[in-house]
Amino acid sequence: MNNPLYFILISAFALCSCQSLKLEKVKFPLKDLDKNGLIGPEDGKVSIDYVFCIPSEKQYQDQVSQISADIKIDPNNSFFCKKKNQIACFGNTGNRTFKKTLRKLNNLDFVETIESVDWE
DSSP: OOOHHHHHHHHHHHHHHHHHHOOTTBOSOOTTOOTTSEESOTTSOEEOEEEEEEESSHHHHHHHHHHOTTOEEETTOOTTOSSTTEEEEEEEOOSTTHHHHHHHHHTOTTOOOBEEOOOO
């Protein structure tokens, strides 16, 4: 256990684990979501809908589409976007890959914030 390589590997793993959990662009609480992306009491669990904006150019839409086919890109909807020439993208936490999807979206330079949507 005094092997320097072992120490380097453990340190790198710890650093990667901490960084992957930091989703600073996600503006809704993730800690209460279960492994299926649901929140609430057992008899009333619900998922969280979320929205984020991207530049309207096709290259950005393609990058988002590659992350998850479940994300709906609405080129006709800029209501949620604060900047000109942006379009809204909608996702949902109600699946087992929600953490992976949010992590990848969080790492995109052109995504500024990911916020929950209350449709009421």
